[in-house]
Amino acid sequence: MPETITERGSRSGAEAASGPRTDPGAAGPAPAQEAAFEAKIAADERIEPRDWMPDAYRATLVRQIAQHAHSEIIGMQPEANWLTRAPSLRRKAILLAKVQDEAGHGLYLYSAAETLGTGRDELLDKLHAGRQKYSSIFNYPTLTWADVGAIGWLVDGAAIINQVPLCRCSYGPYARAMVRICKEESFHQRQGYELLHTLAHGTPEQHAMAQDAVDRWWWPSLMMFGPPDDESAHSAQSMAWKIKRHSNDELRQRFVDICVPQAEILGLALPDPDLKWNEERGQHDFGAIDWAEFKEVLRGNGPCNDQRLDRRRRAHEDGAWVREAAAAYAAKRALGAAGPGEAA
Amino acid sequence: MSAGTTGTDSGADSGTAASPGAGEWPLWEVFVRSRRGLSHVHAGSLHAPDAAMALRNARDLYTRRQEGVSVWVVPSAAVTASSPDEKDPFFAPAADKPYRHPTFYDLPEGVRNL
Numbered sequence: 001m002p003e004t005i006t007e008r009g010s011r012s013g014a015e016a017a018s019g020p021r022t023d024p025g026a027a028g029p030a031p032a033q034e035a036a037f038e039a040k041i042a043a044d045e046r047i048e049p050r051d052w053m054p055d056a057y058r059a060t061l062v063r064q065i066a067q068h069a070h071s072e073i074i075g076m077q078p079e080a081n082w083l084t085r086a087p088s089l090r091r092k093a094i095l096l097a098k099v100q101d102e103a104g105h106g107l108y109l110y111s112a113a114e115t116l117g118t119g120r121d122e123l124l125d126k127l128h129a130g131r132q133k134y135s136s137i138f139n140y141p142t143l144t145w146a147d148v149g150a151i152g153w154l155v156d157g158a159a160i161i162n163q164v165p166l167c168r169c170s171y172g173p174y175a176r177a178m179v180r181i182c183k184e185e186s187f188h189q190r191q192g193y194e195l196l197h198t199l200a201h202g203t204p205e206q207h208a209m210a211q212d213a214v215d216r217w218w219w220p221s222l223m224m225f226g227p228p229d230d231e232s233a234h235s236a237q238s239m240a241w242k243i244k245r246h247s248n249d250e251l252r253q254r255f256v257d258i259c260v261p262q263a264e265i266l267g268l269a270l271p272d273p274d275l276k277w278n279e280e281r282g283q284h285d286f287g288a289i290d291w292a293e294f295k296e297v298l299r300g301n302g303p304c305n306d307q308r309l310d311r312r313r314r315a316h317e318d319g320a321w322v323r324e325a326a327a328a329y330a331a332k333r334a335l336g337a338a339g340p341g342e343a344a
Numbered sequence: 345m346s347a348g349t350t351g352t353d354s355g356a357d358s359g360t361a362a363s364p365g366a367g368e369w370p371l372w373e374v375f376v377r378s379r380r381g382l383s384h385v386h387a388g389s390l391h392a393p394d395a396a397m398a399l400r401n402a403r404d405l406y407t408r409r410q411e412g413v414s415v416w417v418v419p420s421a422a423v424t425a426s427s428p429d430e431k432d433p434f435f436a437p438a439a440d441k442p443y444r445h446p447t448f449y450d451l452p453e454g455v456r457n458l
């Protein structure tokens with residue numbers, strides 16, 4: 001289908017849209033283009049890379065997709081911390097597969113961002129320079145093996161709740177990346193739940209370890225849905241553009257309601273004395289979130305911010321020789337293929 | 345409206361061929377045949393220095409769960425695509441020819457196997 005192939009028209013499309021196509025310096029987009037864009041959004045059609053789109057729509061998507069991509073690859077670190085110390089070969093193989101999936105998720109998302117005209121290298125540079133963010137959840141440490149379980153259950157669980165509606169996001173490449181990602185996420189959540197369930201039904205020490213992990217990860221997981229609706233800076237416009245389909249508080253509530261019975265089956269407590277069923281609302285009430293902590297972590301003062309970014313930068317620098325060698329080899333082979341006299 | 349525009353412009357930041365050390369690796373489009381009897385379908389894209397590496401990366405990125413029995417990789421720069429701007433005129437010739445569909449025709453009562 002031509003439509004899928006145009007995906008990559010992206011680059012030229014992107015450049016054209018911010019450059020010659022809309023006549024930079026002119027007062028603004030042709031009203032017809034803007035109207036066509038709005039009509040597509042209203043009709044719940046997808047916007048594709050080479051379509052005209054408002055600059056602010058493009059910028060919002062680049063920011064969100066980049067932050068999402070960065071979260072996937074930074075998110076590999078806390079769990080990779082336990083790879084060499086997994087308690088069995090089965091658990092190790094599972095964790096390796098999960099961490100590899102997260103790398104894949106990052107790549108799907110960088111690809112989606114690239115269709116908007118921003119190269120992957122540029123996004124990585126911004127991440128390394130601290131100019132683009134990643135989810136603050138990954139700035140918490142993984143202190144015990146049980147944290148691997150808590151992350152799978154709660155962090156991947158919260159990610160799923162956030163991501164499922166993004167499969168219907170108005171921007172085609174982002175929505176398609178999310179479909180692929182969501183298919184892979186449910187294994188992530190289940191392996192974590194199974195791991196925690198095993199610990200929770202093990203020795204008293206193992207049970208305590210599982211409880212401790214849930215105690216530490218519960219509140220940061222609730223923060224993953226972002227600030228409360230009345231303080232969420234970008235929400236209204238993103239909803240209007242159908243990038244976002246549900247409010248932060250709505251998704252957070254959904255997560256709490258799903259987790260409560262799951263915690264009961266685990267035999268673990270959620271660390272919130274105010275958590276209780278509200279018959280009237282048909283939902284759970286829960287305690288106040290410490291938004292001051294959230295802001296501190298976002299500002300760079302979480303337990304592991306420096307460590308995560310430092311590790312990422314080092315990995316990138318240490319891999320430079322591999323990228324250069326592969327490029328040199330490719331160039332040499334291309335030369336050999338071009339000049340018959342030089343072919344080895 | 346007759347000539348397609350160049351569909352991709354990965355050359356914009358990666359160079360037309362892999363030039364050692366110079367910026368990002370070129371972009372490739374990945375097509376996966378999920379099982380025998382089906383055609384290859386676009387799965388996504390990736391960066392790789394050459395075709396052989398693009399194939400390996402495509403296997404790791406798009407077929408971790410046996411999603412494919414065959415993979416194609418195509419340099420993104422080699423794709424030619426129709427332009428969204430000329431969408432209407434480009435596809436217009438098909439719009440007023442409903443007689444290309446079997447449902448266009450009235451059949452007499454009682455006719456079978458037609």
Ligand SMILES: [Fe+2]
Pocket residue numbers: 072101102105181185
């Ligand atoms: Fe992920």
Ligand SMILES: [Fe+2]
Pocket residue numbers: 102156159185188
């Ligand atoms: Fe995940």
